[in-house]
Amino acid sequence: MFYESHVYPDPGYPVICHSIRMQGDRNFVNAHWHENYELLHVMEGELEGLLDGRKFHARAGETVVINSGVMHYLHAATPVCSYECLIANADLLYQRGMQPDKPVFQEVLADAETADRLHRIVQEHFQRPCLFQMNVLAQIDGLFVHLMRNFRQEHMEEGMAPVAGSHEAVKHAMRYIHAHYAEPLTLDDICRQVGFAKNYFCRVFAEYAGLPPIRYLNHVRCEDARRMLRAEGCTVAEAAQRCGFPNVSHFSQYYRKVNGHSPSVDSKNGSGK
Helix, strand or coil: CCECCCCCCCCCCCEEEEEEEEECCCCEEEEEECCCEEEEEEEECEEEEEECCEEEEEECCCEEEECCCCCEEEEECCCEEEEEEEEECHHHHHHCCCCCCCCCECCEECCHHHHHHHHHHHHHHHHCCCCHHHHHHHHHHHHHHHHHHHCECCCCCCCCCCCCCHHHHHHHHHHHHHHHCCCCCCHHHHHHHHCCCHHHHHHHHHHHHCCCHHHHHHHHHHHHHHHHHHHHCCCHHHHHHHCCCCCHHHHHHHHHHHHCCCHHHHCCCCCCC
């Protein structure tokens, strides 16, 4: 995933909540970004990753704030990691009085009140008692008032701003990969799109995305292949071909690296041969 556009079934309630448990072969979230604010309350284990190329580490009880437009890559730092997630629509927050546009908050908070507020919002969302939507929106207002008063960065701290040009180049490369991953892409093809030398670009891309460009490309291919195998009932050979792998053997090798098991495990058609 590169740019994530959130879709809300009810436009009057632009709120997304998740409860995520990372374990075994799903111990990471591919690098992506979005305009909305995302808050993660670590419930169990430890979570780490990259925020616009900056490393972070959060323990149980801490909250990670992913600011608007920040590219983020997440993975579990422990064998099991669970967290609650709130994605709050940025436009709604601005309409309800949060100023200035796109305030920047501290990114890892060891603050019990923030964690408690976030936990109560997620629980209300999932339990859905009477008037839960009204209550969730009111609690989100309170949460962001608390963040604005206590954890807003008056100025972007040293090291928080991406290197000029590099950040957008990585995003452009991700867009290109997602648009053309089914084709026989090479590192030279990707570098030509962004106009950077290979060695420099590989280093910058890995700093922001957590993976070198070709590994990221193969992650994208394997993620879509997993969907094809599970949802569309493709054979292993069909998924390999449609996702841009030169042969089934090459596909199976990368698929096992990414998902921890062979593609035949996810195929409705068994081995697909």
